[in-house]
Amino acid sequence: xxxxxxxxxxxxxxxxxxxALINNLLERTAALIEAEKDLFVVExxxxxxxxxxxxxxxxxxxxxxxxxxxxxxxxxxLEEDGVFPNGDFSLELSSPxxxxxxxxxxQYVKNIGRGVExxxxxxxxxxxxxxxxxxxxxxxxETKGKGKKMETHTHVIPxxxxxxxxxxxxx
Numbered sequence: 711x712x713x714x715x716x717x718x719x720x721x722x723x724x725x726x727x728x729x730a731l732i733n734n735l736l737e738r739t740a741a742l743i744e745a746e747k748d749l750f751v752v753e754x755x756x757x758x759x760x761x762x763x764x765x766x767x768x769x770x771x772x773x774x775x776x777x778x779x780x781x782x783x784x785x786x787x788l789e790e791d792g793v794f795p796n797g798d799f800s801l802e803l804s805s806p807x808x809x810x811x812x813x814x815x816x817q818y819v820k821n822i823g824r825g826v827e828x829x830x831x832x833x834x835x836x837x838x839x840x841x842x843x844x845x846x847x848x849x850x851x852e853t854k855g856k857g858k859k860m861e862t863h864t865h866v867i868p869x870x871x872x873x874x875x876x877x878x879x880x881x
Contacts, residue, residue: 731793732756738787739764739803742780749776752806752813760799765806769820777803811874818843818875825878826850830871837878838865848872 735754743749749772752765766772766780781803789797812818812826818840827837828850838852841864850865 762801764803772805808877811876827876827878829874831873836865
């Protein structure tokens with residue numbers, strides 16, 4: 711997938727050279743982080759202005775220092791190999807922020823025990839604590855009410871029914 715503004719554009723709507731470029735960037739980034747088995751590439755997207763954004767995550771998170779180091783190395787590679795004519799590009803490597811939806815199975819596993827909001831394909835929403843993750847589904851425990859009126863509901867939601875899942879921060 712590629713993001714354009716606030717919307718996600720499926721690969722099949724991208725020009726072939728754009729898909730090749732995204733795959734090239736995915737491969738280069740994966741090669742840079744391959745020594746660190748707990749890190750993984752979440753997403754690569756390119757704006758029409760050649761603003762490249764690459765999300766990297768880790769099973770225990772990823773430090774800013776590592777992201778800066780990988781950014782410098784990848785930027786140097788792209789410049790030296792002339793991937794973007796005339797050096798006409800910007801590059802940003804970051805970890806997905808809390809405002810970014812979960813995209814990969816590893817991200818769901820990493821966030822077991824955290825509060826999430828799940829939006830289903832039909833638009834229905836469920837909020838609760840991510841209790842378990844399998845290859846096919848997630849288990850969400852929702853608590854409503856307080857004191858004696860408190861009720862707990864467990865929702866089993868297949869990945870095939872999920873439109874988006876975001877981490878919820880409660881204070």
